[in-house]
Amino acid sequence: MPLPADLTLNVTGRLLPGGRVLGGSPRVLLRVDARGLGELAGGAPARNHPALARRLLRAGLASPRPVVPPWGLADVTAVVPVKDDQARLPQALASLVGVAEVIVVDDGSSDASGEVARGAGATVLRHEQSQGPAAARNAGLAAASTPLVVMVDADTTADPGWIDALLPALADPEVLLVAPRVLGLDRRGGPLVERYERVQSALDQGPQSGLVGPGRDRGFVPAAAMLARREELLALGGFDSALRTGEDVDLCARAHDAGWLLRYDASVVLRHDHRTGWQSFVKRRFEYGGSGAQLWLRHPDLTPATSPGGWLAALLVVAAAPRRWAVLGAAGIAGAAAARATVVLLAEGVPARVAAETAVRSELESARRFVGAATRYTGLPVTAALSVRSRRARMLLAVGSVAMHVRDHRALRPEMGPLPFVGLRLVEEASLGLGLWRACLRARSFQPFAPRLAVLPRRGRDQQERLTWQAARHG
Numbered sequence: 502m503p504l505p506a507d508l509t510l511n512v513t514g515r516l517l518p519g520g521r522v523l524g525g526s527p528r529v530l531l532r533v534d535a536r537g538l539g540e541l542a543g544g545a546p547a548r549n550h551p552a553l554a555r556r557l558l559r560a561g562l563a564s565p566r567p568v569v570p571p572w573g574l575a576d577v578t579a580v581v582p583v584k585d586d587q588a589r590l591p592q593a594l595a596s597l598v599g600v601a602e603v604i605v606v607d608d609g610s611s612d613a614s615g616e617v618a619r620g621a622g623a624t625v626l627r628h629e630q631s632q633g634p635a636a637a638r639n640a641g642l643a644a645a646s647t648p649l650v651v652m653v654d655a656d657t658t659a660d661p662g663w664i665d666a667l668l669p670a671l672a673d674p675e676v677l678l679v680a681p682r683v684l685g686l687d688r689r690g691g692p693l694v695e696r697y698e699r700v701q702s703a704l705d706q707g708p709q710s711g712l713v714g715p716g717r718d719r720g721f722v723p724a725a726a727m728l729a730r731r732e733e734l735l736a737l738g739g740f741d742s743a744l745r746t747g748e749d750v751d752l753c754a755r756a757h758d759a760g761w762l763l764r765y766d767a768s769v770v771l772r773h774d775h776r777t778g779w780q781s782f783v784k785r786r787f788e789y790g791g792s793g794a795q796l797w798l799r800h801p802d803l804t805p806a807t808s809p810g811g812w813l814a815a816l817l818v819v820a821a822a823p824r825r826w827a828v829l830g831a832a833g834i835a836g837a838a839a840a841r842a843t844v845v846l847l848a849e850g851v852p853a854r855v856a857a858e859t860a861v862r863s864e865l866e867s868a869r870r871f872v873g874a875a876t877r878y879t880g881l882p883v884t885a886a887l888s889v890r891s892r893r894a895r896m897l898l899a900v901g902s903v904a905m906h907v908r909d910h911r912a913l914r915p916e917m918g919p920l921p922f923v924g925l926r927l928v929e930e931a932s933l934g935l936g937l938w939r940a941c942l943r944a945r946s947f948q949p950f951a952p953r954l955a956v957l958p959r960r961g962r963d964q965q966e967r968l969t970w971q972a973a974r975h976g
Contacts, residue, residue: 654726
């Protein structure tokens, strides 16, 4: 699809000699025309090198600089699903001033949510029996008539202008949807769960903008707030109403598989009124765990339980080798993996210092992800089997897990000490795990617990990344 005539790029990958650019998520190394790359990085219009610009955008090595969008608020319909939330609904509606129409879908509320919406001038569609948020969003999507729709949950709020700030992303005809960052309410104090949600919410996709999809830093964006192309979203089937939770993850996976680009703009912020009670916190995580089983069965490439590569081999060495060789053997495996990645990058013309730095950072990140997966609810059956007879393996995982929690506590700076933070995280993991186990038992499938033990060339950790590296090398 042609790019907008006035589009320029911000090349986010690392520029290397010989027309090479390194970066993205998953990490890729592209060898391209050096002159064209230099011109695009210098601010030349993307239309001067359209094929190269599109390649950089799809690889996540560049992001479009804002352009004047072909649409305005008059081309946007807001869809707000609501169920028994008359108190918070007005604040969501207040953030939608200027759009062509606001459609509130009352999903079987027993309170006055519908009346509140009508009083605010919204069009109200009602389901007499609750059908879930996915079905509610689909009803509003079908009733809209504008080229764009913005999905907004009733328990959110934002400053006017947030939709205008998202519109430029859809100037790229290959972008299906764009989503803002969703944070908790901007206040301090409150219940312990609320303080935890401010820094550990499943809706917050982090401070870095970028592409969204399986294998990337952000696998999905929440439907709590997203701006999308209406007809194209309908052609994709909209949200799957069979899913009561996780319907946004499923939508993003299907859109990605269909070839669409999905964007996340962390500079635009919307506030979410998180649940603050222990019961609602545990129930929601239990539901997330249950939906996770369905999502993994539908989309096996979303996120495997553990994708350990050489780090599983290192753990096995620690568990089984004689004491004097255990640490040396594990270090040797990790060092060999980094050395192999370095050699591959050197063969592609990457300078030695950059190649070594990239390889070491990649292995350290792989180790962090492995420890995280191995000590979470999906990886525990595998790691428990590996470490049940090895005190050293248990110690290694315990130390790694504690170090990761402490690191997260220091990085996130929550309004609580490390012990309450770790305690809440354990409650969260237990709730997710119980939901996942129940869903797997009902489905009679334990695929989400199965580790992906692929032994790949270079530094790859799964099939998605292997294909990316191969395409980058030969492209």
